[in-house]
Every structure is written in C-alpha cells, then in structure tokens.
Amino acid sequence: MSKDIESQMRAALRAVAPSEEFTQKLVANVTSRLPAAPKPRRFAAGLRPLAWWFSASLAASVVLAVGVHQHLQQQRLQQSGLEARREVLEALRVTSQKLNLAYEAVKSQSTSLTDAQSGA
Amino acid sequence: MRQCISLWLFALLTPALALAAPNPKLAIPSFSALAQKATESVTITLDPGLLGLAAKFLDSNDPQDAATKEVLKGLQGIYVRSYTFDKDSAYQQSDIDAVRSQLAAPGWNRLVETRSRKTHADVDIYIMVDHNQAVGLALIASEPRQFTIVNIVGAIDLDKLHKLEGQFGVPKLDIDPSKGTPAPSK
Amino acid sequence: MNDDSTDPLDEQLAKARRGERAALTLLVQTHQRSVYSLALRMLGTRDLAEDLTQEVFMQMNGNLSAIDSNRHLGFWLRQVTSNRAIDQLRRRARVQLTSLDEEPQLFSAEEASDPLLQRHLRALLADLSPQARAVLLLRYQEDLDPVEIARTLDMPLNTVKSHLKRSLESMREKTANMQPMRCEGSSYE
Numbered sequence: 243m244s245k246d247i248e249s250q251m252r253a254a255l256r257a258v259a260p261s262e263e264f265t266q267k268l269v270a271n272v273t274s275r276l277p278a279a280p281k282p283r284r285f286a287a288g289l290r291p292l293a294w295w296f297s298a299s300l301a302a303s304v305v306l307a308v309g310v311h312q313h314l315q316q317q318r319l320q321q322s323g324l325e326a327r328r329e330v331l332e333a334l335r336v337t338s339q340k341l342n343l344a345y346e347a348v349k350s351q352s353t354s355l356t357d358a359q360s361g362a
Numbered sequence: 363m364r365q366c367i368s369l370w371l372f373a374l375l376t377p378a379l380a381l382a383a384p385n386p387k388l389a390i391p392s393f394s395a396l397a398q399k400a401t402e403s404v405t406i407t408l409d410p411g412l413l414g415l416a417a418k419f420l421d422s423n424d425p426q427d428a429a430t431k432e433v434l435k436g437l438q439g440i441y442v443r444s445y446t447f448d449k450d451s452a453y454q455q456s457d458i459d460a461v462r463s464q465l466a467a468p469g470w471n472r473l474v475e476t477r478s479r480k481t482h483a484d485v486d487i488y489i490m491v492d493h494n495q496a497v498g499l500a501l502i503a504s505e506p507r508q509f510t511i512v513n514i515v516g517a518i519d520l521d522k523l524h525k526l527e528g529q530f531g532v533p534k535l536d537i538d539p540s541k542g543t544p545a546p547s548k
Numbered sequence: 549m550n551d552d553s554t555d556p557l558d559e560q561l562a563k564a565r566r567g568e569r570a571a572l573t574l575l576v577q578t579h580q581r582s583v584y585s586l587a588l589r590m591l592g593t594r595d596l597a598e599d600l601t602q603e604v605f606m607q608m609n610g611n612l613s614a615i616d617s618n619r620h621l622g623f624w625l626r627q628v629t630s631n632r633a634i635d636q637l638r639r640r641a642r643v644q645l646t647s648l649d650e651e652p653q654l655f656s657a658e659e660a661s662d663p664l665l666q667r668h669l670r671a672l673l674a675d676l677s678p679q680a681r682a683v684l685l686l687r688y689q690e691d692l693d694p695v696e697i698a699r700t701l702d703m704p705l706n707t708v709k710s711h712l713k714r715s716l717e718s719m720r721e722k723t724a725n726m727q728p729m730r731c732e733g734s735s736y737e
Binding site: 267337340344 | 415419424430476503512
C-alpha cells in the first residue's frame with residue numbers, strides 16, 4: 243500500500259505543460275528582454291604603468307557597478323510590473339465577483355416580482 | 363431587472379446629478395485588528411504609478427489583458443480590502459461604518475442596493491459623477507463570513523466595463539452603451 | 549557547482565549567456581513544464597501559475613551569468629519557483645482553489661492507474677501547508693531525494709522527512725476507504 247500510494251502520487255503529479263499560447267507568449271516575453279551580449283574586454287598584451295592600470299581598473303569597476311545596478315533596477319522594475327499586473331487582475335476579479343452577487347440578487351428579486359405578478 | 367439597473371444608470375447620467383469637486387477616493391481604515399482575525403485578507407492598493415506600470419505588462423494580444431488595459435485607461439486608483447473569517451459575525455457592521463459614512467457625502471449616489479435572503483449577502487454600489495462622467499465607484503459587499511470594500515477612482519468607462527463581460531466572470535449588466543443611456547428592457 | 553556530465557544543454561546555456569535568442573528559447577521550452585506544474589500545484593489556478601512562471605523566467609534571464617550548468621539551472625528554477633510560491637501563499641493566508649479541473653487529466657499507460665484516486669490525491673495536496681506541499685511536489689513531481697529537497701528549500705533534512713512522512717500518512721488515511729478504479733474490477737480492503 244505504501245508503494246501503491248507513492249506510485250499513485252507520482253502518476254498524479256506528473257508534470258503538465260501550459261497551453262501552447264502561453265508558451266509562445268512566455269518565450270516572446272523572455273527573449274525580448276535579453277540582456278545585451280557582453281562585449282569582450284581587450285587589454286593590450288604588454289605591461290602598463292601601475293598607476294595607469296589602477297586607474298583603469300577603478301574606472302572599469304565603476305562602470306561595471308553602474309551597469310550591474312542599472313540591470314538590477316531593470317530586473318526589479320520587471321518584477322514590480324508583473325506583481326502590479328497580478329494585483330490589477332486580482333482587484334478586477336474580486337470586483338466582478340461582488341458585482342455578480344448584486345446581479346444575482348437583482349435578478350432573483352426581478353424573477354420573484356414577475357412570478358408574483360403573473361400569479362395575481 | 364434590466365429596467366431596474368437601466369433606470370438607476372439613466373438617473374445617474376442625468377446632468378442634474380453632476381456635482382462639483384467631491385473626492386472619489388475613500389479613506390479606508392487599516393482594519394489591522396480584523397486582519398489579524400481573518401483567515402484570508404486581500405489588500406490591494408494601486409495608485410496611478412502602479413496602474414501605469416501594470417498596464418505596461420499587460421499583453422495587448424491576450425483578450426483578457428487587452429480588455430483590462432482598456433478599463434485601466436483613465437483610472438487613478440484601485441483599492442480593495444477583503445477579509446474572510448472562519449465563523450459568522452466575526453466582524454461588526456460598525457467596522458464598515460467608517461467607510462459607509464463617507465458615501466453619504468455629497469457626490470456619491472447609490473447605484474444598487476441589494477439584500478439577499480438566499481445568499482445573506484448585502485451589496486451596495488455607489489457611483490460618483492462629475493460632468494456626466496463616472497469618476498468614482500465604491501462597492502461594499504457584506505456576507506456572513508466576509509466583507510469586501512472596493513474603491514475605484516478615475517474615469518470609469520461603463521462602455522469598457524461592459525466589454526469586460528465574460529472576462530473575470532463580470533456579469534452582463536444589459537447596458538447598451540451605443541445609445542448613451544441604457545436600453546429599456548423588453 | 550560543477551557538473552562533469554556531457555549535458556548538451558550546458559552549451560545552450562553558454563550561448564544564452566552570450567545573448568543568443570535561440571538558445572534561451574530552448575532553455576525556456578525545456579524547463580517550462582516543470583516550473584509551470586510546480587506553480588500550478590502550489591498556487592491552484594492557471595492564471596496565478598502562468599504569472600509566476602513568467603516571473604521566474606524573467607528572473608532567470610537576469611541571473612544567467614550566475615548559473616553554470618543546465619543541472620544548476622534546474623535546481624535554481626525549482627528553488628525560485630517553490631520559494632516564490634510559498635511566499636505568495638503566506639501573504640494570502642489561505643489559498644482559494646477555484647477548480648481542480650484546471651489540470652488536464654493524464655492517464656498512464658505504463659502503470660496501473662487510478663485517475664479518481666489521483667484526482668483525490670491532488671485535492672489532498674492542496675490542503676497541505678505550503679511547505680509540506682512544496683516538499684511533496686519536489687519529491688513526486690520532480691523526483692528529488694530528501695537531501696536535494698532540503699537544499700532546494702533551505703530546510704533541515706529532518707523537517708523534509710517529517711513533512712513527507714506525515715503528509716503521506718495523512719493521505720493514506722484519507723484515501724483508505726476509496727475503492728480503486730481498476731479495469732479488472734477487483735477491489736481492496
């Protein structure tokens with residue numbers, strides 16, 4: 243029985259694919275935001291004066307840090323955007339659910355009135 | 363039913379009901395004490411910035427997203443508070459009164475008031491109109507184990523709301539937007 | 549995390565890091581089923597699962613440089629999906645499962661299959677706490693062993709084992725009275 247339930251669990255939880263439509267949308271969205279291919283840095287083969295090398299490294303680090311920061315900001319913006327989208331859809335779902343309650347109540351009142359009138 | 367809603371909407375679109383400078387954004391309390399008792403809470407606060415950001419991530423090729431994008435145009439805010447409890451009467455009507463009292467202010471008009479003995483759900487929908495346009499919507503739904511407050515601020519386009527029918531399960535309100543005023547039922 | 553195996557997708561990962569669209573597409577297509585299924589069974593609805601799947605792959609896009617093999621990518625995706633789903637569920641306090649019919653019915657030809665029991669098991673899974681649910685999904689959907697699950701969820705190994713034991717016991721109890729659906733028509737006590 244132990245093996246049976248585990249094998250049934252495996253069967254029950256076999257991975258399912260999303261819709262083809264979603265897959266296409268997913269691929270399009272992900273690949274449209276490809277990070278730019280990093281350009282290979284070329285350094286001259288020879289030795290350089292230490293001070294110059296230090297300044298160049300520092301400058302490169304700053305540029306890299308700014309780039310990384312911007313990239314992280316972009317990523318955070320994407321995540322915030324998707325989160326905001328989800329919240330909008332949830333808000334509209336809740337709103338429509340409650341509108342539906344009102345609609346059902348009005349419809350039911352209207353039906354009762356009609357029944358009462360035709361009975362009279 | 364169609365006549366009922368039609369009459370309400372027609373009355374609201376009448377110029378006589380246009381009122382100046384009321385605030386469609388409600389001051390919703392934090393409900394922190396109730397949130398602690400609730401088994402489920404939904405707290406959504408979407409200001410203009412977040413709505414704009416969300417719109418950028420809605421896919422115009424997806425019907426639901428496209429319809430949602432249309433509804434969002436002109437909106438300044440969407441605020442939702444919904445609390446679900448595991449037993450009846452876990453909240454008092456007085457808890458919601460702080461919101462209800464704001465809807466008694468000039469500018470707000472009650473569009474629908476329903477009291478259902480079948481579902482024990484009371485739903486009140488208010489609308490604020492300015493220069494013949496809906497600029498605010500407030501909904502209070504009160505059920506034995508749940509209450510929900512929705513406040514939508516901005517240019518609510520009833521035509522676009524109509525087009526949301528079928529998405530999210532929005533009910534068909536039997537509004538005929540092409541005629542400007544609701545079509546009478548037959 | 550070095551991997552000596554010759555996984556052809558390792559090369560695709562390297563290409564994706566260099567910005568090659570086709571390689572990134574292949575990686576997404578390879579892993580999306582696993583990510584989506586995890587998200588669906590954790591969060592309960594197709595909409596939420598699709599949103600989370602999209603977020604995870606967007607995040608992956610920004611983190612490719614830190615991922616050094618396809619195997620590592622699989623681990624990373626499972627980890628991020630599970631943790632984000634658990635966070636979402638914690639924020640919601642209670643998941644409202646709108647419909648288990650969201651899931652397509654899969655019928656196995658290879659082993660004796662009981663679709664009704666499997667459906668019931670999926671429903672029972674939804675009643676578990678987010679952490680227990682994640683543990684079971686990683687075990688039976690992703691086929692990870694407890695050590696791998698512990699690493700994925702950053703959870704003590706004993707806690708993983710405890711979740712597995714308790715959840716399976718509970719499911720056994722709750723399904724004990726179900727008559728299995730078998731072609732032969734036999735039934736069990």
